[in-house]
Amino acid sequence: xxxxxxxxxxxxxxxxxxxxxxxxxxxxxxxxxxxxxxxxxxxxxxxxxxxxxxxxxxxxxxxxxxxxxxxxxxxxxxxxxxxxxxxxxxxxxxxxxxxxxxxxxxxxxxxxxxxxxxxxxxxxxxxxxxxxxxxxxxxxxxxxxxxxxxxxxxxxxxxxxxxxxxxxxxxxxxxxxxxxxxxxxxxxxxxxxxxxxx
Amino acid sequence: xxxxxxxxxxxxxxxxxxxxxxxxxxxxxxxxxxxxxxxxxxxxxxxxxxxxxxxxxxxxxxxxxxxxxxxxxxxxxxxxxxxxxxxxxxxxxxxxxxxxxxxxxxxxxxxxxxxxxxxxxxxxxxxxxxxxxxxxxxxxxxxxxxxxxxxxxxxxxxxxxxxxxxxxxxxxxxxxxxxxxxxxxxxxxxxxxxxxxxxxxxxxxxxxxxxxxxxxxxxxxxxxxxxxxxxxxxxxxxxxxxxxxxxxxxxx
Numbered sequence: 001x002x003x004x005x006x007x008x009x010x011x012x013x014x015x016x017x018x019x020x021x022x023x024x025x026x027x028x029x030x031x032x033x034x035x036x037x038x039x040x041x042x043x044x045x046x047x048x049x050x051x052x053x054x055x056x057x058x059x060x061x062x063x064x065x066x067x068x069x070x071x072x073x074x075x076x077x078x079x080x081x082x083x084x085x086x087x088x089x090x091x092x093x094x095x096x097x098x099x100x101x102x103x104x105x106x107x108x109x110x111x112x113x114x115x116x117x118x119x120x121x122x123x124x125x126x127x128x129x130x131x132x133x134x135x136x137x138x139x140x141x142x143x144x145x146x147x148x149x150x151x152x153x154x155x156x157x158x159x160x161x162x163x164x165x166x167x168x169x170x171x172x173x174x175x176x177x178x179x180x181x182x183x184x185x186x187x188x189x190x191x192x193x194x195x196x197x198x
Numbered sequence: 199x200x201x202x203x204x205x206x207x208x209x210x211x212x213x214x215x216x217x218x219x220x221x222x223x224x225x226x227x228x229x230x231x232x233x234x235x236x237x238x239x240x241x242x243x244x245x246x247x248x249x250x251x252x253x254x255x256x257x258x259x260x261x262x263x264x265x266x267x268x269x270x271x272x273x274x275x276x277x278x279x280x281x282x283x284x285x286x287x288x289x290x291x292x293x294x295x296x297x298x299x300x301x302x303x304x305x306x307x308x309x310x311x312x313x314x315x316x317x318x319x320x321x322x323x324x325x326x327x328x329x330x331x332x333x334x335x336x337x338x339x340x341x342x343x344x345x346x347x348x349x350x351x352x353x354x355x356x357x358x359x360x361x362x363x364x365x366x367x368x369x370x371x372x373x374x375x376x377x378x379x380x381x382x383x384x385x386x387x388x389x390x391x392x393x394x395x396x397x398x399x400x401x402x403x404x405x406x407x408x409x410x411x412x413x414x415x416x417x418x419x420x421x422x423x424x425x426x427x428x429x430x431x432x433x434x435x436x437x438x439x440x441x442x443x444x445x446x447x448x449x450x
Binding site: 012013014015018019021022047048049113114115116117118119120121122136138139140141142158159178180181182183184186187 | 199200201202203238243244265268269271272273274275291292293294295296317318319320321322366367395396397419420449
């Protein structure tokens, strides 16, 4: 199964590629709008800052292609910052527009908790979530979505209060956690997503 | 709720796992890929590889080791040792590291932390801080070059400065306790905890679960150990079960 992976220039790409290979996929890099439109299954990995990542998506001229395929519900997996980019904006980069696909705010963790959140946190799916199952997932983030947006389902976790661990709608799955680093639990999720069987 | 992490560490020299006492007297402890896979299967929450090669030629192997371990490993990987520039960090990240540890070079060139954090994010910028108790007993000073040089720099103040410059995590090693099995330096952990809000990985001196419970209570978020795992005395999962019985949240 060929899986296209967006090459944004800043991401833990090697970890994502290795995990997809262990899941039985053949990962192929994609860095232009045609490749993103043509891909059957697409992964958008992401680490780094919100503004810099959006700048990179614009430089590659792939903003519209990403918006179209996610709106159409075509199989797309986004990871970590890749979830936050679906929002309209982020406290991390004020004034910078995101992909604007979900109406939810990206905010910084508050209160007496370690920032960045770094480690394994318990993920609790909402009733109706198809992809994400209960378990521990690896997180490495300073910013997060506060609630699951209308029209989506997903999963939450807790770090000084509930935050969004993942959102999903049809074959679109956006994870705040890193499935590629989440051990056997993450490998099982990736394996199902690669094969398109939730 | 975020769980406390158990972090096996591989000291790697010229592509082989070694472990010494107070950074000296290194002995062979196996193949890094085999050890890494065994630690993931044994409940390790993430893996640290520290390249302790004596020469630049030996250090070139760190990229190869990282690439080989990444293919097999499904948990996060931090690699440190000999990182002197953002380009060095980039090479390790491209090879499959998720985080990069910076030690001596950050002490000599603190803006390096900002350079790595700006380019790759604070979450992958780890300050590796080796601290030794001052000879007069007043606090701790930073030691560099694998413990060969005492810098005189206050370790707690340096931890706070590094976090403000972009380090997203501190791998805090007690030079006095490293390899001694006498337990982590709890006062050092507590002093750094009071100075930073980023996560702390406690390192140096762990022999058993009680040491680890004490370190968590002192303020550690993650617990690094090497020799107790290399020698097969215990596994990360066994230790985490003991932590769980002490009321500490863990992934089991």
